[in-house]
Amino acid sequence: MTFGARPVLQDVDLTVTVGTALCLTGENGAGKTTLLRCVTGLVEPDAGTVRVFGQRPDETATFWRRVATTVEQPSWYAGLTVREHVELVRLASGADPGDGRIDHLFTALGLHPLADSTPDTLSSGQRQRLLLAVVLSRPSGLLVLDEPEQRLDAGIRQVVAGQLRDYLDAGGSILMASHDPSLVAAVGCPVLALDTASAPSTSGAP
Numbered sequence: 001m002t003f004g005a006r007p008v009l010q011d012v013d014l015t016v017t018v019g020t021a022l023c024l025t026g027e028n029g030a031g032k033t034t035l036l037r038c039v040t041g042l043v044e045p046d047a048g049t050v051r052v053f054g055q056r057p058d059e060t061a062t063f064w065r066r067v068a069t070t071v072e073q074p075s076w077y078a079g080l081t082v083r084e085h086v087e088l089v090r091l092a093s094g095a096d097p098g099d100g101r102i103d104h105l106f107t108a109l110g111l112h113p114l115a116d117s118t119p120d121t122l123s124s125g126q127r128q129r130l131l132l133a134v135v136l137s138r139p140s141g142l143l144v145l146d147e148p149e150q151r152l153d154a155g156i157r158q159v160v161a162g163q164l165r166d167y168l169d170a171g172g173s174i175l176m177a178s179h180d181p182s183l184v185a186a187v188g189c190p191v192l193a194l195d196t197a198s199a200p201s202t203s204g205a206p
């Protein structure tokens, strides 16, 4: 990619095998979010190839039924509660909102006391928990997460790590960016470090 005269993400080559996770790290501006946006089709790279489940990322429902992401912040519906948002997403994904999955996530993420609130009344960390509940509540094959630890306290970060491990155990794949080594260690995924020149160096086995 090039933004003006500034090259970003040059010579980057990575694969996330189905059922595994990979975490992108690197300093601010290294290109982590840009890479996640390329993978989710939100931005078209100037050159190179991106394939997700063998397909080019696009805007079709077929693509988005397999990919859940926090790269784009959602717009919350005025008047709908926290619980109604998650139910709506789960229902629209063809899953049963009453099968206990939402209660499981609300218990894990501490959202039960906020279930009847509207998102605009939540703190930024509470809204981040809601966002994670939304993406984890619907069936998907790939989670693309941009700094899932953002604004979360330490206890909830470990809970999120546990939910991500559960997602992997169920056969899902995860590509995420993070600045939190403890979260990455708790998920147990390999790390791909992007430097500001975007030449990747790896630690762990992607």
Ligand SMILES: Nc1ncnc2c1ncn2[C@@H]1O[C@H](COP(=O)(O)OP(=O)(O)OP(=O)(O)O)[C@@H](O)[C@H]1O
Pocket: 003, 004, 006, 008, 026, 027, 028, 029, 030, 031, 032, 033, 034, 035
């Ligand atoms: N839409 C855009 N227009 C111009 N420049 C952009 C745009 N998006 C990203 N950039 C630039 O690309 C570079 C990489 O940005 P990116 O957000 O991918 O970094 P990052 O590694 O996610 O950083 P952070 O750790 O701060 O989240 C930065 O220099 C940024 O200014």
